[in-house]
Amino acid sequence: MAGEFSGKVAAITGAGRGIGDAIALRLLDEGAKVFSFDLNAPDEPRDGVTYLTLDVGNPGSVADAFRRIDQDAGQIDVLVNNAGVQRVALAENMPIEDWHLVINTHLTGMHLCCAEAIRRMRARGRGGAIVSIASAAGIVAVPGRGPYSAAKAGIESLTRVYAVETAEAKIRVNAVAPGSTRTKLIDEGLRNGSIRGEWQIERIPMGRLAEPWEIADPVVYLASDRASYITGQTLVVDGGWTVQGMVHIADWLKPAPPAE
Ligand SMILES: NC(=O)c1ccc[n+]([C@@H]2O[C@H](COP(=O)([O-])OP(=O)(O)OC[C@H]3O[C@@H](n4cnc5c(N)ncnc54)[C@H](O)[C@@H]3O)[C@@H](O)[C@H]2O)c1
Incomplete structure (x- = not known):
């Protein structure tokens, strides 16, 4: 299919549902060949996506997945590090297994996929684009x-380091930090009571x-040649x-409502 990404090959981690699925749909629409690296089977498989089942925190599995892309597509142009998992507890109650799971999935997973993609992009000499999903929770305290939060802040830091390491090879490395987005990750938080709808909205x-799709669009923009600099x-x-520094605006400061 003709489009901004026709002839290009993209790997998206965690594309089995949620934000990753929305990114896959946008890249497919723009003509990319898409590979998904996900721990779980997709909720709704998309025609044109090759779904590989793996843990992005496992070096051997990530290396195998990139070898599969070598065999099937022969190139990698775009990597989106999106796979994510949430575990909620105060510091003193956080099980060390949960600590390792979250850091391993987000931060080690990003590193492992970047290393495999960068090696191939450099060797081919045509550049490439990497976009990783950080979070507002890596910027303000939740x-x-x-x-x-530490893993997401780490994703922003790795983004800067790998951008500088690869700029001369025409590889661009950026991140998108979403706020609360309507996906099953949020549904799980609402179900287990770790978040409430009104806390988020206020x-x-x-x-x-x-x-x-409001997160997918900026990801696709950053992955595209339109973001070339x-x-x-x-x-x-x-x-x-x-x-936002202050939630409330004094009544007398508020503009009059639009005329009917
Ligand atoms: N939904 C939000 O409000 C929100 C806000 C900020 C950032 N984010 C981030 O956006 C990304 C996508 O989140 P989402 O809301 O679509 O979540 P989601 O739970 O709907 O989807 C996450 C996907 O990642 C996969 N995954 C989890 N662990 C994996 C692993 N080890 N290896 C491979 N795949 C794995 C899951 O199977 C799932 O398909 C995550 O990195 C998340 O932290 C989400």
């Missing part, structure tokens, strides 16, 4: 999310959660959550 100036950056896509 209680109970110690390993998640802190978001736009007054609503993001839809997965952008590298080492994190684009925050959070409806204004992290820039």
Whole structure:
């Protein structure tokens, strides 16, 4: 299919559902050949996506997945590090297994996939684009999310380091930091009571959660040639959550409502 990514090959981690699935749909629409690296089977398989089942935190499995891309597609142009998992507890109650799981999935997973992709992009000499999913929770403090927030802040840091390491090879490395987005990750938090709907909305100036496509669009932009001079950056896509210093606006400051 003709499109901005026709002739290009993309690997997306965690594309079996949620934000990763939305990114896969956008890249497919733009003509990319898409590989998904996910621990679980997809909720709704998409025609044109090759679904590989693996743990992004496992070096051997990640290396095997990239070898599969070598065999099937012969190149890798775009990597999106999106796979994620959440475990919620205060520092003193955080099981060490949960700490390792969250750090391993987000941060080690990003590193392992970047290393495999960068090696191939450099060797081919045509550059490439890497976009990783960070989080607003890596920028502001969300209680109970110690390993998640640290891993997400680490993703921003690795983004800068790998951007500088690879710039001369025409590889661009960026991140998108979403705010609360309507996916099953959030549904799980609502179910287990670690978040409440009203807690989320009251802190978001736009007054609503993001839809997965609203995160996918900026990811696809950063992966595209339209972002040819952008590298080492994190684009925050959070409806204004992290820039808000004060939640309330005095009544007398508010503009009059629009005329009927
Ligand atoms: N939903 C939000 O509000 C929100 C906000 C900020 C950042 N994020 C981040 O966006 C990304 C996608 O989140 P989502 O909301 O779509 O979550 P989701 O739970 O709906 O999807 C995550 C996907 O990652 C896969 N996955 C988990 N561990 C894996 C592993 N070790 N190896 C391979 N695949 C694995 C899951 O099977 C799942 O398909 C995550 O990195 C998440 O931290 C989400």
